Amino acid sequence: MEIPYTDKPRPDTGLYNAKLGIWLFLASEIMLFGGLFSAYILLRVNAAEGVWPAVKLAWPHGLLNIPIGTFNTAVLITSSVTVVLAWASLKMNNFARFRMFMVITVFCALSFLGIKSYEYNEKFTHYELRLNDGKAYTGHLIVNGEHPGFWDFSKVYNLEQLKAKTNVTSIKFTADPEKAEGHGHGEAGAHEHKELDLKTDQIAHLDAFLPRNHTFFAIYFTITALHGLHVLGGALVLAYFAFPGAKLWKTHPEQFTNRIEVGGLFWHFVDLVWIFLFPVVYLL
Amino acid sequence: MSDNHSHGPTGGSATAGHDDHDHHDIASHIKTYIGVFIALLVGTVITVSMYYVHFDSMALTIAIALFIASIKSFLVAAYFMHLISEKKAIYGILIISAIFFVALGGLTLWGMHDWPTGAEGKAMYVP
Structure with a gap:
């Protein structure tokens, strides 16, 4: 059976069916991400006053790497323009240029994911430390002379896991410079990194920057990982259209061009989510 | 956009094949795409530089960041996603989505003013 209205x-709608379909899907995506953004706002607004980690339940500011986030934003914007240029190339009957733009798009998508993985790894090896005397730090854990958990998730420890999985009784901790009060301006270089030598029984709380550790990380990883899955899914579909799926161009060029438009609409939506996600999560 | 014919390439429905959109027409769209791309990059630079400008009011900081993000998302939706010249059915879907989106946000805001109280309530909600 022929699929109706592909080209x-x-x-009654004035649209080919796939276009109506993708917009209905995007409408449901708006609600999915809308719910998570609402959750973010709820957690953010209700966080305790003060500076984290000194105040345990305050909202952490300035933890994410802004230059990397900015670069990743530019990568995603670039991929968004290349996918629409790929579609325009098909409209101009230029298949070679279409393929070139699709390859750039998929390359940008994979770069975005690679950079995001690097950022995630930075978080998985960054720790919050609270001592029994009430002092609190963020920084890097050193167990037996090495940073545990570097690209090895099984060695990301909280205090209980550290005691259970290693038999160390003392650790080193490279504490980050203390943050100044105020919004987003904690990177003043006045304070130095501090090396702490600690016995494990001095520690009240130790955990990496993981979802279980703080509501900020919980919502940060949930939203960005869901967005990352969208990037991965989009990259797979666009790579399919660029190579094996491109056979359709020879037999049904109109239908193929429409497929690229529909794939592009999804891709622009993913870019659109990031346009809000980046300032909200990194900067506010 | 300069063109005002009813079903340009941005209309998206490749009705009667490529013939009714000449290449010159598409070429002018490509210029728009490049223009939007540059605007998006500039918008990103402005957003990030605002982070390093200190505003006393947090509300103002948030308003500026979301305002720039809204302009950027308008550019993506209007030009890359061709919403500037789209069919009624799609506008209908998006209007309904917008209503539900606002309702969802509204419910969240409403919920914030209605936390459970008392000892049990406190246990449910750790800020």
């Missing part, structure tokens, strides 16, 4: 508009 001709359906008379």
Whole structure:
């Protein structure tokens, strides 16, 4: 059976069916991400006053790497323009240029994911430390002379796991410079990194920057990982269209061009989510 | 956009094949895409530089960041996603989504003013 209205508009909607379909899907995606953004705002607004980690339940500011986040934003914007240029190339019957733009798009998508993985790894090896005397730090854990958990998730420890999985009774901790009060301006270089030598029984709380450790990380990883899955899914579909799926161009060029438009619409949506996600999560 | 014919390439429905959109037409769209791309990059630079400018009011900081993000998302939706010249059915879907989106946010805000109280309530909600 022929799929109806793949290249001709359906008379009542004026659209080919896939276009109506992708917009209905995007409407549901708006609600999915909308719910998570609402959750973010709820957690952010209700966080305790003060500076984290000194105040345990305060909202952490300035933890994410802004230059990397900015670069990743530019990568995603670039991929968004290349996918629309790929579609325009098909409209101009230039298949070679279409493929070039698709390859750039997929390359940008994979770069985005690679950079995001690097950022995640930075978080998985960054720790919050609270001592029994009430002092609190963020920084890097050194167990037996090495940073545990570097690209090895099984060695990301909280205090209980550290005691259970290693038989160390003392650790080193490279504490980050203390943050100044105020919004987003904690990177003043006045304070130095501090080396702490600690016995494990001096520690009240130790955990990496993981979802279980703080509501900020919980919502940060949930939203960005869901967004990352969208990037991965989009990259797979666009890579399919660029290579094996491109056979359709020879037999049904109109239908193929429409497929690229629909794939592109999804891709622009993923870019659109990031346009809000980046300032909200990194900067506010 | 300069063109005002009813079903340009941005209309997206490749009705009667490529013939009714000449290449010159698409070429002018490509210029728009490049223009939007540059605007998006500039918008990103402005957003990030605002982070390093200190505003006393947190509300102002948030408003500026979201305002720039809104302009950027408008550019993506209007030009890359061709919403500037789209069919009614799609506008209909998006209007309904917008209503539900606002309702969802509204419910969240409403919920914030109605936390459970008392000892049990406190246990449920750790800020």
